[in-house]
Amino acid sequence: MNGYTRRVNLPQYNNETLMALRFFPRDSLFWRYHLGASAFCMAVTLLTIFLWSPLVKQDSVATIVWLLPYTLAVLGFRWLYRARRWQALPMARLIAIAVAYASATAVLVALAVAAFTLPFFWDALIAWYAVRDVRLSLGPHLLQTVSSASLQAQVFICAWIFIYISFTGSRDVRERELDNARLQAALREAQLHSLSNQLNPHFLFNSLNNIRFMIHEDADRADAMLVGLSDILRYSLRAGEHGKVSLGEELEVIERYLAIVGVQLEARLRCRIDIPADLSGCLVPPLLLQGLVENAVKHGIEPQREGGTLIVSGRRSGKNALELLVANDKPVAGSGPGLGIGLPHLARRLALLYGERAMHTVADSGSEFRVTLTLPLERSA
Structure with missing residues (x-):
């Protein structure tokens, strides 16, 4: 194909990745459940204090104060559980x-709780025990208080943790x-979108x-052109059967597509x-990179009388990320959309497949349009 080469040196691009995990959740449902359950437990505890405790005031204040450190403790577990992905651990290890x-x-x-309450009630405690001819010492009393209170706190914290693990x-x-269902729908949509592009009368007539x-x-x-056209259509039809394909397979289809449109556009394309050969085994969503290339040709190169340059680049970013770039010359400002067609669909597919582990960035300089994809580095087993 005219003007086609396999290698180009491109500038490197750095991308900021995932949003920080919040220690305090913003989910109002979480707080309603947590505060509601805590209020119920506190109400039951306060009722028992009023009925049977000889130190009503001190125990009542301790029960109310207890809510804050208890909440921090369970939020700490929640943060570690999500940040360290403890949900992936075997159940026996997670319970331990x-x-x-x-x-x-x-x-x-x-x-x-003891550090907050004892300074306020220590004199009253000494007087209460003195009436009963008991000499109160700070060390033994603190040890006894913490021992008994920690057993109760452990029960409540364990209960919260196991409910949280079960619920989440x-x-x-x-x-x-739900994500799998959405992903299948999005993949089917991508397949139909690709077919509609490849089977439109203009493309078929020219080919x-x-x-x-x-x-x-x-x-x-x-x-060879007829075989390439057949391969493109077969790949599109079979895309719905595979959640991910090797980057090498995706590049083969891209090359067949460029070979066909290159006959029509000749030196204009x-x-x-x-893309280094050692990345060809990396897994990517089918039709993702091919769709960007197709849009680049259709909306960026083809509308220009003098044509333009299409760049497809790939590199390893850090230890666990794959970075792919599709860039194309675009028509003058106001005469075309560059490569922006289908980007919302692309973002939806990435979110369904990878969540926050993948991202894409778009750059439009006026004369060139760039889309950079950052995906988790995955290889077939």
Whole structure:
């Protein structure tokens, strides 16, 4: 194909990745459940204090103060559970971690409550025990208070943790099922979108007409074009069967597509591809990169009388990311959309497949349009 080469040196681009995980959730439903359940437990505890405790005032204040360190303790587990992806651990190990965490934080909760309440009630406690001929010492009393309070705190923290694990586990299963359904719908939409582009009368007429004329001039090349067209259509039809394909497979289809449109555009289409061979085994969503290339040609190169350059580049970004770039010369300002067609659909597919682990950036300099994809680096087993 005219003007086609395999390598080009491109500038490197750095992308900021995931949003920080918040320690304090913004989900109002979370706070309603947490504060509602905590209020119920506090109400029951206060009722027992009023009925049976000899130190009503001190125990009541301790119960109210207890809510803050307890909330910080369970939020700490929530943060670690999500940040360190403990949900992926075997259940036996997760339970052991939860119990160990609850035991350690329960002591801290009990210490925090005692540190806040004892200074205010220490004189009253000494007087109360003195009436009963008991001499009160700070060290033994603190040890006894923390020991008994930490056992209760451990029960409450463990209960919260196991409810949270159960709730989030079932919610994650539902979300994964919903995401899988959305992903299948998005993949089918991408497949139909690609087919509608490839099977539109303009593309088919030009492709078949070029093949017809090529038969008389170069039968071997005409046969290769026909095989390439067949491969493109077969790949599009089978895309719905695979969640991900190798980057090498995607590039083969891109090359067949460029070979076909290159016959029509001739020297107007100048292509440069720079993707190292060691990345060909990386997994990518089918029709994702091909769709960007197709839009670049259709909306960026083809409308220009003098044509333009299409660049496809790939590199490894850090240890666990794959960065892909599609760039094209674009018509003068106001005469065309560059490569922006279908970007909302692309963003939706990335979100469904990878969540926050993938991102895309768009840059429009006026004369050139660039789309950069950053995907998790995955390889077939």
